[in-house]
Amino acid sequence: MATVREASYELLRAHGLTTVFGNPGSTELPFLAGFPDDFRYVLGLQEAVVVGMADGHAQATGRPALVNLHTAPGVGNAMGAIFNAFENKSPLVITAGQQVRAMMTMEALLTDPGPTALPRPFVKWSYEPPRAQDVPAALARAFHLAQLPPCGPVFVSVPMDDWSAEADEPAARQVTGRVTTGRAGPDPAALRELAGRLENASNPLLVAGPDVDAAGGWEAAVALAERCRLPVWAPPASGSGRIGFPEGHPSFQGLLPPAIGPLAQTLEGHDLVLVVGAPVFTYYPYIPGPVLPEGTSLMLVTSDPDEAARAPAGDAIVADVALALEALVGLVPQADRPPPDPRPAPDPPPDSDPISAQAAMAALGEASSVA
Amino acid sequence: MATVREASYELLRAHGLTTVFGNPGSTELPFLAGFPDDFRYVLGLQEAVVVGMADGHAQATGRPALVNLHTAPGVGNAMGAIFNAFENKSPLVITAGQQVRAMMTMEALLTDPGPTALPRPFVKWSYEPPRAQDVPAALARAFHLAQLPPCGPVFVSVPMDDWSAEADEPAARQVTGRVTTGRAGPDPAALRELAGRLENASNPLLVAGPDVDAAGGWEAAVALAERCRLPVWAPPASGSGRIGFPEGHPSFQGLLPPAIGPLAQTLEGHDLVLVVGAPVFTYYPYIPGPVLPEGTSLMLVTSDPDEAARAPAGDAIVADVALALEALVGLVPQADRPPPDPRPAPDPPPDSDPISAQAAMAALGEASSVA
Amino acid sequence: MATVREASYELLRAHGLTTVFGNPGSTELPFLAGFPDDFRYVLGLQEAVVVGMADGHAQATGRPALVNLHTAPGVGNAMGAIFNAFENKSPLVITAGQQVRAMMTMEALLTDPGPTALPRPFVKWSYEPPRAQDVPAALARAFHLAQLPPCGPVFVSVPMDDWSAEADEPAARQVTGRVTTGRAGPDPAALRELAGRLENASNPLLVAGPDVDAAGGWEAAVALAERCRLPVWAPPASGSGRIGFPEGHPSFQGLLPPAIGPLAQTLEGHDLVLVVGAPVFTYYPYIPGPVLPEGTSLMLVTSDPDEAARAPAGDAIVADVALALEALVGLVPQADRPPPDPRPAPDPPPDSDPISAQAAMAALGEASSVA
């Protein structure tokens, strides 16, 4: 008879989750007993490093990565990095050990008394299976949810005696081979309307964010920029470090400043701003003002409903960024305006960087003692 | 200068939220002071009724409904109905009053000490704005998130002194006219593969759930059933009461039984089961067994990533149900098999209803004292 | 072999929890199968009523009461009343049913997907046992925590298949007979200091709140008032309806007004205010001003650390109110000042009641349309 551990390895294998990033303690040892030869364990000695490696792996491969943490304090140490992964929309399947079930109610050492509450603010789903036999189904649910848009971390707490329990083999088998797909095409009517707005704009502009790269939309973004003769900007400081548009392309204009007033100034003279794959906008110091100049409208294309909902101005379409860009290229005619002027000069030197601590303090009218 | 209340009314008006369902107490009076003539207040005398009315209104109109509850105990009374609205994926913008800001830290009477925690398990977003001036933006964010798929309730707590504060008019104006769209087209590659599976199946079957109706996909479902000669079943007990397929249609076969074993038996002989707009599956009594018969595969089309992730078997596409059905009709040829036999006989009489309490107890091997 | 249900009944019986207040659905039936003859089930047809009855029962008997609710929507309906019980510091052991463990991960009908999150804001502890065998220990932990000061509701979610599982009899037996006591005597040094302040004050005043009654301190409060010649006031609107001091006693002065300004005015001329068994203070409309008049100091005696921590002014001793009053009577000499003047006149008529909605609106400078 298969154990829960064997059924879980089978499930992880079926989803390509054979690389495990972790920093185990004793509550994780039963998971590691008889670790299969085709699995690889990448050890980090502090949890921030472990989750950081997994986050990078997930971003680079475009597929979920598996994380193996120690009970409460181990998960606690990881929370800063899990916040980053959440902001980066990285699909991480995070597991943590837990005391044996029989000693949880008395809170024996290594019990996490509220295992699902700790990671919850920064994961899409947080769960401890109600029986050992449900571990494979919980891992499967976690995997699928992590990689459905908007991607992000998920968390499963596993009591240490679950791994050697006898599996419910039929249930584990049925859940193992599943394929879920959630790349969302844009609403056809909304996209046609957007194409019309692009065609009719006299001086439109494109802001291409990190999710253009994550979605595989780089070529479609270039095609759209060239077809519509769009000057292209990168959004202000984004979390993930991805680049949404080739910075060497003649249409590329630079990085938008990360504050309301200066950013709006940069957009002046453009009647339509199309933002794809980035929030509207990742401000940092608070310099008040209108988000958009008078006479400028904005359309956001994002795969994240929350990004669409919380934008302080402009309309939004929630859809896969690459599918939307590709469809848009097919709907707009070649513009007959001249291509945008190339970017005039290099970025300002770092000592006038508007994202500095001094700028943040100055914006608040504070004198900072930090050099 | 406009007040926060005036700016909020303007925002609600712009989104068609001029009907308010509520049961107010004193913490809601400042919102109601000078209630505009073009707004309507539908009073309910217990919160379950208030939310139930709003839930039905939202489902019938296909648009968000506005709910106005009293601070902590009022929201508490509503939680059962908010759970239902969450299960029904009803877009409700729920507001509640709160003590004045100056007396919250000492927890004066009518303070909700954790206003965002109470509704959180069953709303998509729960918020108390950090300043009075942020109330319009919070309401806007709530509205947009509620109506982006998967739809659902959202919650905003508003301290009672916020309404008469002076608004940040430029910010309120920018957030007022926004339009967000999130009807997701299916991933083209995944849909083509599904069309191929449908074409090649020897005896496929359709399960049409309540979201077919919610999405406006009724006609496409009928067209698909007729084109592919599919027998059609309704899923087991769904929350919202919507019907996903005309029950008088000759292809309609009845309601699937709400337990694993009997349901799988009903699917026997079908090599492909296509479920649209329903979970896989809404079981109620626990009668163990495989979810699917040997040799049967399943594909789910749902607008809810969580439904896709937690299904115990089968593959899934996350997309708007109507867009997916319409696209599918265009991709499959007319089947040359005969139409399904009409439904042989009426439903069994209620005393053998497998969803009864007795059945649930019997499945657990318990003797029930409930008649 | 005993079942979990039998072991649980035995535990409940040992703690006198043989009266069950409930509104069951099918998820609660397995608990009720073979309901013992020495137990009584008090049925309410809406959960607010059920919890309200249990709250009153617990307050009247001074002992925990047992509540039996239906899964998610049932608990949801009860949340308003659970908030009240939490404010009343009523020791309620609240249970709710849940789907069978095998169908929770797929969220079959009647699954509460986050059973411990829903009640958490207003209970002292919220738990779903990790195994059927842990149900008795979870109920025991819930019982003890509910009745240790500050008392309050606790919550245990029980999957419906747990009740008929085989119990871990030795563990259940060990947890059954436990006795826990937490009536806290006051810190001796702090109490001596308070006695000195009382002795040296020229015009001290007593505010006697509902917890005087809950703690059984009525006689000690009267003795202290008479010994120190204290005028006695009732605190502004308290949640539980208990009375902390005999209103017919000649020293009783009336009910303090529920707003900062008027309340402070009432305290004028008193150099020391002793508040026992009530928050400082349960304000309702916001009428700003200093909490205490110039030259007045305040000491609070409360059994609730949070009440002590959040008071906007004054010092505090956390202790059982009756034990503190009794000890205080033994430490202070008979005062030689005359007894306070009797209460001059009856309460103002209701149309000038400062707790009215109009007063709240007027305090905010709003015109209310509510009669």
Add this chain to the structure above:
Amino acid sequence: MATVREASYELLRAHGLTTVFGNPGSTELPFLAGFPDDFRYVLGLQEAVVVGMADGHAQATGRPALVNLHTAPGVGNAMGAIFNAFENKSPLVITAGQQVRAMMTMEALLTDPGPTALPRPFVKWSYEPPRAQDVPAALARAFHLAQLPPCGPVFVSVPMDDWSAEADEPAARQVTGRVTTGRAGPDPAALRELAGRLENASNPLLVAGPDVDAAGGWEAAVALAERCRLPVWAPPASGSGRIGFPEGHPSFQGLLPPAIGPLAQTLEGHDLVLVVGAPVFTYYPYIPGPVLPEGTSLMLVTSDPDEAARAPAGDAIVADVALALEALVGLVPQADRPPPDPRPAPDPPPDSDPISAQAAMAALGEASSVA
């Protein structure tokens, strides 16, 4: 006019919180602007270190320590150490920065979208003030709650523009000088009963845990052991590293083993076990068995209601450990039995340490690959 920062410094000064342990980012700079000369900032370069230092400082001084963390990822990094501080019952007042209020609803960079949820599982209170003017009252409430028993960490999130806002000086002044005391004397009746049980036991035993030291009860514990001729054990692995009894005392017997079976074996022959200042018990590997030998009863004295409630066996008194021990010494007569035999032999060598990972695995019947 004073700023919120000035009023807050005044409050912190009044409570002796002039040493700040922190790792600030830009969201904390406004708090640090004009940092007073009489304050000291102890910088740590990772949050686990920062909280660890503060935890040790609080334990060594017996007074709350102040922690200054960066917004979301900073608090996230600290969560492992905050869990430890919570287990250690260390009174930490933890603050974190937050974006300016005007940019929180749009979630600008450095916004913590759910600032109070992240630390909540492991703090006694988690709060973000509703207005800048409430920061001093929130810090005061946090301070008082942290140091009232059972002590523990508390959390206050402060938007970065709050510090330079104008303070509500009267409110800040009233909250500044407060003194709260919560050392709980034992219930007199329960203590008398315990004294009788001790007097009548034929072979009682004392387990002295870390809270004996924290409460300042070391001398009373020695006096009780000598008066009742008690053999004394230290509890299994406790979190805080405090020692509850002089290990060189002739009555000291060693460290109890951290597993149910072996621990119960160690207690055999003793009819009464008195545990003070420790949980019952901090087990680690799961070796099933009865918690107590046949014929042994147990009484726990703890300052933590939750410890009392969750013990798997025995009765409990919730009270300050030192006050209870001191009172107990006054109630029991000098025993006439001989003093316990001195500890027979040194501890077993580390390779048979029952708390090792191998032992944990062995107890689960697993082969561990970890050396």
